[in-house]
Amino acid sequence: MKLEDFDYELPKEAIAQVPANPRDSAKMMVIHRKSGKIEHKIFREVFDYIEKDDVLVLNETKVIRARLLGNKTTGARVEVFLLKKIEERIWQTLVRPGGKIKEGTEVVFSNNVRGRCIRHLEDGTRYFEFNVDDDELEEVGEVPLPPYITSRQSRPEDYQTVFARIPGSVAAPTAGLHFTPELLEKLKKKGVKILKISLDVGLDTFKPIEEENIEEHKMHTEFYRINPEVAKEIKSRKGRIFAVGTTVVRTLESWAKTGNLSGYTDLYIYPPYEFKMVDALITNFHIPRSSLIVLVSAFAGRDLVLKAYKMALERGYRFFSFGDACLFL
Structure with a gap:
């Protein structure tokens, strides 16, 4: 596939400079992969889509002062x-x-x-x-904020998830920024299993692809860890797996591919790809021509993803790290 197939026009004003306050008040676009139906919600309403016995997997990596x-x-x-x-x-x-x-x-x-x-x-x-x-x-x-965040109102502490624990990343797993302690506790009381893994996020995850043919792109390695008890919980799950962010997707799919609970991964997911672990994906609106939009397109289909992005721009959704969320079901 050609790189231009994953491009779109993004006005500068659509790039979020500060996070929503509170964090779970961001907009959330809900995209149903099979039917193509698209809904417009507030992020805290993710509660209505995650059922008892579903598994919510978070990346608990912490951004270092890089x-x-x-x-x-x-x-x-x-x-x-x-x-x-x-x-x-x-x-x-x-x-x-x-x-x-x-x-x-x-x-x-x-x-x-x-x-x-x-x-x-x-x-x-x-x-x-x-x-x-x-x-x-x-x-x-x-703490390094992304170069497209130029507002002086942005604070380094806004660029950490509320569950960040293991230092090692130079960029935040931004899908997790939408969660508040209260929302996580509410999901837990509902019977949702909340599990944590870690992947040390590198800049390569976010940089644009330069090769004309996307299949020729090479990912740098990033280190991931899955606790054996977490792996056991995932294997014995009764419900669906909700991956919070592309880093969680790559971690779970790397485990599925290699059988290793820790190690370095250079897994690059692009269409067509058969997902072995992930049933639903919570993520942000990503940079054009990046490995992230390619991964999301592998999960939901390029045409549906670009249709959703076009609609998001028309409806004033905010893009990138401090922006609004997508829920792909």
């Missing part, structure tokens, strides 16, 4: 963005301005934290070795 601002020894300002931990004190990073960071270049951050570029990779990223452990590195970093 954005580091420092200076070269010459005084030049440098931004180092942590992508993935390679080994103790060594991280794969994005650097700006990249052209001025050579192997051996040292960058000084606050609190006498230092990093040295030790390797250039072909994809433009760099390995940095730091003089401190992760805890001290976190102290000098900032």
Whole structure:
């Protein structure tokens, strides 16, 4: 399939700059995959669609303070963005301005934290070795909001789910941002089984596809974990599996494909794809030409997804990380 098949025109004003307040007051488009029926709801009304004995699976990863601002020894300002931990004190990073960071270049951050570029990779990223452990590195970093969120009203704490627990992501699993503690408790009392897995979200999940033929796109690896007790609960389920976000989909489908409860996955889901675990999907409205809109199209069909996106724009839905939600049934 061609990349242009997953493109659409998105006006800048449709990109949400702040989250809904309260979180579960966002709009929610409900899309029925078999009939093609589309409904317009408020997110808290997801309660009406999830039944007793259904399983709601959340990604409890926590966004780390991955954005580091420092200076070269010459005084030049440098931004180092942590992508993935390679080994103790060594991280794969994005650097700006990249052209001025050579192997051996040292960058000084606050609190006498230092990093040295030790390797250039072909994809433009760099390995940095730091003089401190992760805890001290976190102290000098900032939670990285996506570049399309430019409003000064946006707060870093808004970019964490209320159930975030396991540090490791450089971007939030944004479908989970719509949930409040009260909504989760209400679902639990209804008899919905709420289970948590984790996948360390990397920037590759959100970046646009560059290949003309989508089948040629390659995903970077991301680390996932499923507790054996959670796996047991999923296997013995009586109801449907509701995946909260594409990261949960990729985690569950990676487990189904490999049989491994933890490890690195580069699973790239595109049409046609036979889903083995997921019955329903809660997600946001995604970036054009990205692996995310391709995944959603594999789940619900490209024509239905693009029809829903067109309708969302006409009805004033908000897009991307702080935007409104879709429920695919």
